Amino acid sequence: xxxxxxxxxxxxxxxxxxxxxxxxxxxxxxxxxxxxxxxxxxxxxxxxxxxxxxxxxxxxxxxxxxxxxxxxxxxxxxxxxxxxxxxxxxxxxxxxxxxxxxxxxxxx
Ligand SMILES: [Zn+2]
Numbered sequence: 001x002x003x004x005x006x007x008x009x010x011x012x013x014x015x016x017x018x019x020x021x022x023x024x025x026x027x028x029x030x031x032x033x034x035x036x037x038x039x040x041x042x043x044x045x046x047x048x049x050x051x052x053x054x055x056x057x058x059x060x061x062x063x064x065x066x067x068x069x070x071x072x073x074x075x076x077x078x079x080x081x082x083x084x085x086x087x088x089x090x091x092x093x094x095x096x097x098x099x100x101x102x103x104x105x106x107x108x
Contacts, residue, residue, distance in 0.1 A: 004050040005043065006036055008080050011050035018051040018068055031075045053078045 003012035004019070011017040022043050023029045032049070033039040051068070053076035060069045 002046055002048050004053075005038070005047045006049055006053055006076075006079055007038065009050060009052070011052060019048040020051065020054070020070060021045070022047045022049070028073075028075070035076050036079065037081065049076055 002019070003010055004017070005022075013019045022032055022045075024045075029043070030039065033041065033043065036049070054070060054074060055077055058070055058074040058077075060071055062068050
């Protein structure tokens, strides 16, 4: 299963999060991407966002079978960068810095 497409978020279904696929409708998908600040980015049909980006009011009542569905016109609003707005930009996570090679001393 893919992980969350949000910048700086590494949640996935294997960690127990509910994953929501991006809407198929191009207008709504665009809105999601704008919220994700990834509107220049091309998602695939396997692009997911995890549940933490949706406010509790965006969810329909939990069904009898325990599944949780979003309301039809929901857009994700909760992103970690929203609290960083205007402040120093966080370096993109997800891509770990390449560790410097440590050469064994004495073998040069
Ligand atoms: Zn996420």
